[in-house]
Amino acid sequence: MRPAPTASTLAPLKALQSKVFGTIHNPDQLRIGSKVLKQRLVGPSMLTYYPPTIDLASLTKTVPAVGKLVHFREVQRLKDVERKKMLGKGPPKKGEGRRAAMKSKKK
Amino acid sequence: MPIGPNSKVLRDMASRQAVQSNELIRRAYKYIARNTTLPQRVRHQAQLQLNLFPNKTRPVAVKERCTETGRGRGIITEFGLCRYRFREKALAGDIPGVKKASW
Numbered sequence: 589m590r591p592a593p594t595a596s597t598l599a600p601l602k603a604l605q606s607k608v609f610g611t612i613h614n615p616d617q618l619r620i621g622s623k624v625l626k627q628r629l630v631g632p633s634m635l636t637y638y639p640p641t642i643d644l645a646s647l648t649k650t651v652p653a654v655g656k657l658v659h660f661r662e663v664q665r666l667k668d669v670e671r672k673k674m675l676g677k678g679p680p681k682k683g684e685g686r687r688a689a690m691k692s693k694k695k
Numbered sequence: 696m697p698i699g700p701n702s703k704v705l706r707d708m709a710s711r712q713a714v715q716s717n718e719l720i721r722r723a724y725k726y727i728a729r730n731t732t733l734p735q736r737v738r739h740q741a742q743l744q745l746n747l748f749p750n751k752t753r754p755v756a757v758k759e760r761c762t763e764t765g766r767g768r769g770i771i772t773e774f775g776l777c778r779y780r781f782r783e784k785a786l787a788g789d790i791p792g793v794k795k796a797s798w
Contacts, residue, residue: 621730624722630754631715637775638708638762641700 704765707758710751717752721745 599615606613612622648655672678682688700708727733727741750756759770761777769778774790785793 619729619731621726621728624726624729627722629718629722631711631718634711634754634757635715637711637759638700638704 701765703767704760707760710756710758713749713752714754714757717748718754721748721752 602615603613605611612620614620614622644654669678680686724741724745728738728745730738758767759772759775760767761770761780762775763780764777766777766779770776771778771781774781776784781790784790786795
């Protein structure tokens with residue numbers, strides 16, 4: 589049986605091997621920064637994290653009807669506020685509220 | 696629930712965009728800086744260039760936030776949701792393969 593080849597005899601073979609297969613030949617195990625190049629790019633997957641958002645400005649430009657949509661609840665709220673005001677139950681004016689009254693009492 | 700993303704989510708989105716657009720050039724500088732076979736002066740210059748990039752272009756500046764509420768803490772990475780939204784959706788059966796444990 590033949591003795592196993594030593595590392596020094598195998599060195600040229602290793603060099604040729606990396607040349608043929610296009611891998612990095614670094615027999616002295618120096619820090620040549622190939623680690624940085626081998627890592628995958630993380631940017632593209634980072635962009636897909638959040639679901640796509642709707643751009644309202646461009647949407648209204650293409651479909652003008654979108655800007656004229658009314659929210660039923662908001663309309664109802666404004667109506668209610670108007671009614672409260674008519675009944676004299678609107679918000680107090682500045683200097684007429686509870687806090688202002690307390691302040692004047694203190695002095 | 697809010698309709699659009701809140702300001703912190705917008706900031707994170709901008710950061711992700713910045714990371715993506717600067718990644719290649721940053722990678723190149725990093726390679727030069729980490730390559731010990733290159734001259735020290737060149738490596739140092741590459742490192743200085745790396746330091747010049749804005750903070751948000753660094754991949755570590757990107758934070759996982761809840762994709763529905765924008766919460767920054769208690770995120771379950773696998774689903775991209777905060778703990779509370781995860782619980783709500785899981786109990787409602789909206790997350791496939793997730794079931795409340797019982798034994």
